[in-house]
Amino acid sequence: MALSFINPFHNFFLLLFVLLLTVLFMILKIQSKKKNQSIFSNSPPGSLGFPLIGETLAFISANGCIKGLYDFVERRHLKYGKCFKTKIFGETHVFLSSTESAKSILSGDSIDFSKRYMRSIAELLGDQSILCLSYQNHKFMRGIISNLFTSNSMDSAIKNFDELVIRTMAEWQQNETAVVLNDAMKITFNAICKMLISLDQEEELEALQKDVSEISEAMVAFPLKWPGTRFFRGIKARERVMKALRRKIDMRRRSSAYYEDFLQSLLARNDMQNEEPLSDRQIEDNILTLIIAGQITTASAIAWMVKYLDENQQVKETLTAKQLELQFKFTGNANLKLETLSEMSYASKIVKESLRMATIVSWFPRVALRDCQIEGFHIKKGWIVNVDARSIHHDPMLYADPFEFNPSRFDVELKACSFLAFGTGGRTCLGINLAKAFMMVFLHRLVTTYRWRVADKNPSIAKWSIFPMLRSGCPIKIAPIVTHNVIP
Numbered sequence: 001m002a003l004s005f006i007n008p009f010h011n012f013f014l015l016l017f018v019l020l021l022t023v024l025f026m027i028l029k030i031q032s033k034k035k036n037q038s039i040f041s042n043s044p045p046g047s048l049g050f051p052l053i054g055e056t057l058a059f060i061s062a063n064g065c066i067k068g069l070y071d072f073v074e075r076r077h078l079k080y081g082k083c084f085k086t087k088i089f090g091e092t093h094v095f096l097s098s099t100e101s102a103k104s105i106l107s108g109d110s111i112d113f114s115k116r117y118m119r120s121i122a123e124l125l126g127d128q129s130i131l132c133l134s135y136q137n138h139k140f141m142r143g144i145i146s147n148l149f150t151s152n153s154m155d156s157a158i159k160n161f162d163e164l165v166i167r168t169m170a171e172w173q174q175n176e177t178a179v180v181l182n183d184a185m186k187i188t189f190n191a192i193c194k195m196l197i198s199l200d201q202e203e204e205l206e207a208l209q210k211d212v213s214e215i216s217e218a219m220v221a222f223p224l225k226w227p228g229t230r231f232f233r234g235i236k237a238r239e240r241v242m243k244a245l246r247r248k249i250d251m252r253r254r255s256s257a258y259y260e261d262f263l264q265s266l267l268a269r270n271d272m273q274n275e276e277p278l279s280d281r282q283i284e285d286n287i288l289t290l291i292i293a294g295q296i297t298t299a300s301a302i303a304w305m306v307k308y309l310d311e312n313q314q315v316k317e318t319l320t321a322k323q324l325e326l327q328f329k330f331t332g333n334a335n336l337k338l339e340t341l342s343e344m345s346y347a348s349k350i351v352k353e354s355l356r357m358a359t360i361v362s363w364f365p366r367v368a369l370r371d372c373q374i375e376g377f378h379i380k381k382g383w384i385v386n387v388d389a390r391s392i393h394h395d396p397m398l399y400a401d402p403f404e405f406n407p408s409r410f411d412v413e414l415k416a417c418s419f420l421a422f423g424t425g426g427r428t429c430l431g432i433n434l435a436k437a438f439m440m441v442f443l444h445r446l447v448t449t450y451r452w453r454v455a456d457k458n459p460s461i462a463k464w465s466i467f468p469m470l471r472s473g474c475p476i477k478i479a480p481i482v483t484h485n486v487i488p
């Protein structure tokens with residue numbers, strides 16, 4: 001009886017003791033797990049999606065949405081913050097959007113990260129493309145390509161681009177409307193092909209442009225090499241481009257004619273005894289790379305610039321007045337060159353502000369070469385780390401009213417790594433000066449030749465575009481203000 005009186009209390013205290021011990025044990029376990037995580041594996045937030053395919057389907061389907069491919073990144077940036085992870089095409093990707101991480105990942109002396117594009121992109125551009133090379137091979141190729149951008153070759157490319165712009169804008173008069181993106185694509189393509197391989201035959205240019213656009217579309221497609229798929233079409237287009245370039249190289253070797261272009265310089269370099277020669281494959285892959293890296297980026301930036309100017313009439317009026325004054329000073333029709341463009345400081349700020357707002361290359365991928373910590377998060381060897389330039393360009397801590405088009409923000413010096421339109425460090429864009437020059441030439445000719453307004457203000461992004469391109473193409477309505485821009 002006594003026992004039965006004591007037992008319930010005894011049992012109760014025993015149970016309470018065991019319960020407390022369990023709770024204590026669990027708390028300690030959670031705390032130790034958290035501690036271990038923060039020291040060894042404080043993984044960035046984010047979802048790795050489904051087994052095997054990860055979030056690849058969501059990434060690919062963003063291609064078709066009106067906000068474009070970047071929408072995939074933006075949604076996760078808003079949900080998880082400045083650092084998050086995801087899984088695309090079988091690889092873990094981390095996106096980072098602070099100037100500090102941009103500096104540590106992109107700076108020339110970073111030994112923890114190397115450039116890495118998705119395997120499918122390397123297959124389309126070729127494994128000898130400068131965009132896909134690492135370390136010494138990249139240094140070697142970058143040295144060779146950067147030497148091709150001499151002030152002479154630049155001036156001749158700018159002159160050619162200027163002539164094409166003047167001719168195209170003269171043709172606009174017949175229709176009173178023009179689609180900026182379409183013409184900018186054609187003009188930029190023709191000017192780059194002339195600079196690289198002296199191509200100026202209309203039929204050849206059209207065939208090559210069609211193939212190049214199939215290759216660029218395949219760069220963001222699912223890498224399935226089945227007949228009928230977008231990726232398969234891209235691979236076939238690459239084969240045709242390679243064949244055409246090989247024919248051109250053979251023809252140059254057999255002929256004694258001299259061409260003033262990049263191809264000729266590369267072939268001449270191979271004849272020099274003290275220079276390490278380039279294989280034909282190295283030349284072909286890099287000519288294709290320069291066309292792809294230069295055409296869509298520049299043309300798309302031109303169309304965005306026209307749209308932003310239209311939305312900011314005050315800036316447009318100021319620019320037009322300044323450019324008309326300069327036009328008078330340059331004696332009207334003289335072709336533009338680097339020297340004359342250097343006098344267009346306001347136009348240059350408009351180009352920069354357009355590039356910030358549009359951020360044509362939205363993020364820059366690198367591969368982590370070893371386990372490391374960034375922003376307090378653990379990054380594993382082999383993960384792809386992407387610097388999210390678009391988010392940096394729209395960070396209110398770096399740019400006041402970041403969605404406002406304000407060229408004067410470039411009157412003052414910016415914080416390091418806050419303007420990344422052309423990247424930074426050892427992989428900085430090799431076409432940086434050429435692209436800016438092309439944009440300024442287009443701008444100058446447009447505002448000194450026509451009064452114009454954008455006819456379709458829809459900001460939707462084109463489908464299947466590796467860079468954000470206006471779906472509308474940016475059509476403008478035009479009325480001539482001066483009629484004397486003829487080819488000198």
Ligand code: HEM
Nearest residue numbers: 293294297298301360361364421422423427429430431435
């Ligand atoms: C507005 C136009 C352009 C923009 C916004 C742009 C942007 C960029 C960016 C951001 C990078 C670096 C990517 C990274 O670090 O991962 C890059 C690299 C590159 N760009 Fe451009 N680019 C433009 C025009 C051009 C033009 C006209 C050419 C040449 C015809 C060109 C050739 C290259 C090359 C060869 C690289 C690779 C450099 C290397 O890996 O060492 N780009 N570009």
